[in-house]
Amino acid sequence: MSRKNKPAKPAAKAANPVAKAVPIAARDSATLATDAAAAYAGAHFKEATELYKELVKRERRPEWVDALAACYAGRARGLADKGMHKESLVLWRNRHQLCGKPLVEGPYLRWLLPAGEKGELFRLLREGALQGPELAELETLMAPLVLAAPDKELSGLPADSALLRQRPAVLAALDAYGRADFDAMAGQLQAIPFRSPYRDLKPMLKALAQLHADPAAAAEAVARLPTETPFARMAAVLRAAVMPAPQWLAAMSGLDDDSRHMLLDVKGYATALRPMLFELAKQGAAPAPTALFDLLARHRRVLPEGAAAALCLRLLPRAPGRMAQYESLFGRLAESVREHVLALAADASGDQGAARHWRRMAELIGADAAQHERAALVWWHLGDPGRTDLAPHARLDYLERSVALDPRRQAPQLALVRTLRAGGAPSLAATALKSALARFPRDVPLLLEGVHMALATKAFKKAYGLAKQVLELDPINTGVRALTGQALLSHARKLLKADKREAARKELAAAAEWLRTPAEQAALHLLEAFAHDGDAPHAQWLAVADELGGSAAAAFLLRLEAARTGRIPDELLARAGLAKLTTPSCAGVLALAQALEAAAGEASLARTALRPLHVALRQAAGHDYAEADQARICAALQAIDDFDLLKFFAASALKRWPQRPLFVYFFILARHDNVLADITEDGYDLLNEACKRAMDEGDMRTHGRIDRLLDEIDNIDDFDPFGGPAGGGFSMPQMLFRAMLETGGEKAFMNMANDILGAAVVKSLKERMAGDKKAFHTVLIDLMVKAGPPAMLPRLPQFEPAQFEPAQFVPPGPAKKPAPAKAPPKQRSEQKPEQKPEQKPDRKTDQIMDQKDLFND
Secondary structure, three states: OOHHHOOOOOOOOOOOOOOOOOOHHHOOHHHHHHHHHHHHHOOOHHHHHHHHHHHHHHOOOHHHHHHHHHHHHHHHHHHHHOOOHHHHHHHHHHHHHHHOOOOOOOOHHHHHOOOOOHHHHHHHHHHOOOOHHHHHHHHHHHHHHHHHOOHHHHOOOOOOOHHHHHHHHHHHHHHHHHOOOHHHHHHHHOOOOOOOOOOOHHHHHHHHHHOOOOHHHHHHHHHOOOOOOOOHHHHHHHHHHOOOHHHHHHHHOOOOHHHHHHHHHHHOOOHHHHHHHHHHHHOOOOOOHHHHHHHHHHOHHHOOOOHHHHHHHHHHHHOHHHHHHHHHHHOOOOHHHHHHHHHHHHHHHOOOOHHHHHHHHHHHHHOOHHHHHHHHHHHHHHOOOOOOOOOHHHHHHHHHHHHHHOOOOHHHHHHHHHHHHHOOOHHHHHHHHHHHHHHOOOOHHHHHHHHHHHHHOOOHHHHHHHHHHHHHHOOOOHHHHHHHHHHHHHHHHHHHHOOOHHHHHHHHHHHOOOOOOHHHHHHHHHHHHHHHHHHOOHHHHHHHHHHOOOHHHHHHHHHHHHHHHOOOHHHHHHHOOOOOOOOOOHHHHHHHHHHHHHOHHHHHHHHHHHHHHHHHHHHHOOOOOOHHHHHHHHHHHHHOOOHHHHHHHHHHHHHHOOOOHHHHHHHHHHHOOOOHHHOOHHHHHHHHHHHHHHHHOOOHHHHHHHHHHHHHHHHHHOEEOOOEEOOOOOOOOHHHHHHHHHOOOHHHHHHHHHHHHOHHHHHHHHHHHOOOHHHHHHHHHHHHHHHOOOOOOOOOOOOOHHHHOOOOOOOOOOOOOOOOOOOOOOOOOOOOOOOOOOOOOOOOHHHHHHOOOOOOO
């Protein structure tokens, strides 16, 4: 063990203040008195007792006698606190004999019963020497003893004692409770006075009578019981009895055997079940599933028929290792039940194989028409939209199966529509939505999906009609109000592009009823100026420009709307006084950032509209922004992929806040135009340091963004386009295929798809897509990644380095030496790919068609 890991030594016990160097007999009385007082003050009662005994031997002063008595009492109480009641009584009696203090006072009577000296209690009562409070305390302590004692043991007790006079009424009340005659019990309890030694028994019996008829009232009565009572064992039973099912079993473990039997009597459990319940109580509040299984297996014969098998089956997912034992005890499980147990067990342990067992179970029970609804629930569980680890085509397959087996459930149909829409398959999404609305015509979420889909396909009238239906069902839905207004604005743009200004003005007038926010009103007024075109007065254009949030935002939005409506913006900019744009202020750039955020869905159009503003905005990059505002501007530029401007704003931010993780992230992305493969080793190191710094600063959002980016870069570094990942196996990254499509390599991409999937599969998929080219490419890429490489990949298109070389942008600061060229990762294989015989194009057709793709029913 290293030095720094050695456990610290426990602190030394406080030194006894009593000096032991000089024997007690050799000290003078003054020294002894001082030492004894110090020992007593430090709660060293044993040492103090010895010192005061010596002092009393020398001279019986009253103050020394009282101090000795206090030492005996302190030491006796300390032993009683440890449960040593017999020893406590010895010291208390020494106090009585040596110091002349009364014996029956303080805790003396309370210690007799736990010390096993009930005979002393009876002696004190028979002698009748106690009066007043001492007698009342004695009778109260003896109430349980007198109640349970046979009559012959009570001979000689004072006939006028309350214990004897009220005993018959208490026994009669107990007898009535035993017969469940609660009215008779209540009558007998009325004979017990308020100050009776049996007074604590009255509320206990009333609570017992209410336990089954009115559990809440019984719990309230038990809560009012005194914490200290001679009937403490019965009170403990009652407190456990009113607890809910899991807690009372745990409380039973703290009771003695007699109290446990009384608790089970109160609960009504048969005698045969009690050994099992006693074992269960010993296992605590949260017993292990395997221990519960073993307990039920041992005591299965005392349980009702079939109960043990049902309970053990419910435990199997948490104790899958007991499956063989279960089948030996209760018979072999059906295959579907076995798969269900294994699926639940895998889910509980986080095993990736859970989906395999769920699929197998769904297939088995789906063959039975009576279990279609249950099978549909399993497929819905597999395709749960909350799962983030599921491939899109697999999710679609599961949701389609769920809907096919049980079309009466709305949730899977809604999830199917959303998944198809998000996956870029609008025609299939429209078909699924039509089917869902036929069954749920007044379902608001489904109608909202219809609004979104109509807007995406520019079917603005249809979107408006669906939005009105939503508002009829949900009048306070603010989201659909905005969607309705935006649908009308989009339709107005379409009409303006067709030069139908009169119709556009009608749509804009209708949109005015739905649009409420200042930004929405500004967009509306801009389109109204467009609708008047040459007739719009100069003042109207100036007012619109001011309403749009300043010169930069107004110029951008005017150019954007001009592009949307097919107009040339130069003349319109001149009318609005925006022909010559000066450097915008901080507020103007922030207003522009807000406009960019709203236009993020049309990134290409937004970049085109923003490009003429680059010169003025580069000059504005050096303004004194607040850090949060600078971050928002950078995020807005990233949202529309304008990495040219992002370089300037991120570099300016790093000049003011060096090494700030978020701005490092923006700058590295912008410097390489978001081409991850071009990020240098220095850039990777900067990102890695920023990721750690974000974690240290508690900025988990930035940490997550950088961490995901690093993972994507690592995936690129690990990929060898001719031999697969360097670590072995094959995982074709989607980025390679998408890069081929985006750089004009569609022919090479289709050739590769034919080689990997087979021409028949590609042709079949193309026919099913019904002209949806984007979705067709997406499905092809997913299947190609899943299928793996052909025997030999076709040669990839060759690009000149200049095509991908980003402009180097260095943030303001001292010049740095150029970074050395990035060394190739060590893990990459330098071996040439093995030449294999050319495979036939359709070699993998059967394999791919066997995989359930997202379009199979």
